[in-house]
Amino acid sequence: MSRLSTKHFIGLKDAKQSDIQLIIDTALTFREVLERPIKKIPSLKGKNIVNLFFENSTRTKLSFELAEKRLSADVMNFAASSSSLNKGESLRDTVQNIQAMKIDCAVMRHPVPGSCLKLTEYLDCPIVNAGDGTNEHPTQAMLDITSLYEKFGKIKNLKVSIVGDILHSRVAMSNILGLQKMGAKVLLCAPPHLIPKFMSEFGVRISHDINEALEWSDALNILRIQRERMGIGLVPSVKEYRDLFGVTKERLQRLNKEVVIMHPGPINRGVEVDTYVADSDQSVILNQVLNGVAVRMSILYLLLGVANES
Numbered sequence: 001m002s003r004l005s006t007k008h009f010i011g012l013k014d015a016k017q018s019d020i021q022l023i024i025d026t027a028l029t030f031r032e033v034l035e036r037p038i039k040k041i042p043s044l045k046g047k048n049i050v051n052l053f054f055e056n057s058t059r060t061k062l063s064f065e066l067a068e069k070r071l072s073a074d075v076m077n078f079a080a081s082s083s084s085l086n087k088g089e090s091l092r093d094t095v096q097n098i099q100a101m102k103i104d105c106a107v108m109r110h111p112v113p114g115s116c117l118k119l120t121e122y123l124d125c126p127i128v129n130a131g132d133g134t135n136e137h138p139t140q141a142m143l144d145i146t147s148l149y150e151k152f153g154k155i156k157n158l159k160v161s162i163v164g165d166i167l168h169s170r171v172a173m174s175n176i177l178g179l180q181k182m183g184a185k186v187l188l189c190a191p192p193h194l195i196p197k198f199m200s201e202f203g204v205r206i207s208h209d210i211n212e213a214l215e216w217s218d219a220l221n222i223l224r225i226q227r228e229r230m231g232i233g234l235v236p237s238v239k240e241y242r243d244l245f246g247v248t249k250e251r252l253q254r255l256n257k258e259v260v261i262m263h264p265g266p267i268n269r270g271v272e273v274d275t276y277v278a279d280s281d282q283s284v285i286l287n288q289v290l291n292g293v294a295v296r297m298s299i300l301y302l303l304l305g306v307a308n309e310s
């Protein structure tokens, strides 16, 4: 039966390998739906899904909304900035009022780590984590892993480097957890102070040399420097970061192989990655965005579809 082993999709920390593979396989069937002239299927007709966004988003918010509409669900969008949170209403009261309107699923992005797990205490319906602070961004990792699977036909033994601001990155954490469960080898590359010390316990390789990471990798997942989460700043200058860690045309052309280039977005062109690299044939960045719709369709279908109604 096509369903996940869990009621919610909160993170990849406790996810089963079989669930990750089921999400990939289902997403790839939805990719075919997205290539059809008519891209809508009735799988979630009659289901009400609310998107709760307490933090800025372009890709995740729009692709959840599109995935829900492609599956024929009814969609409600909640924007914290224009809500009664500004009148002092709590998260608990906010979501319990929304639940009273009879919703079947809530998707939430929130700046506080652990907030999606907390939401499972307030609501009866399935919860999907669209990014909780610096903790996890599991649907992003699933679309990254699906894009790798689509490109290489496997995840096991792939060498994937995650380059950039690991310290503040929920994308890095979910990718490490998901890739390792699927048998990939992971290398983290960043200045020492942007890689938390506990990362060595995850069995990942660590490098502070971008050229070494490029030589080792089948694919590079490049992260932006999250200056908004850095307080006074952990990177002395953008130019210095680019010189030491930027994925540049010159660095790619020095290799005698083609490394697949990935980035979850938003991109800071000319900082962590050059425009030439981001837009090259080696880049799958926009394919990641399309796979984001398919992966979110897959997760929502596996949580809410007909197999869950018994």
Ligand code: CP
Binding pocket: 056, 057, 058, 059, 060, 061, 131, 140, 264, 265, 266
């Ligand atoms: N990758 C990602 O989460 O992008 P947004 O913040 O635009 O959703």
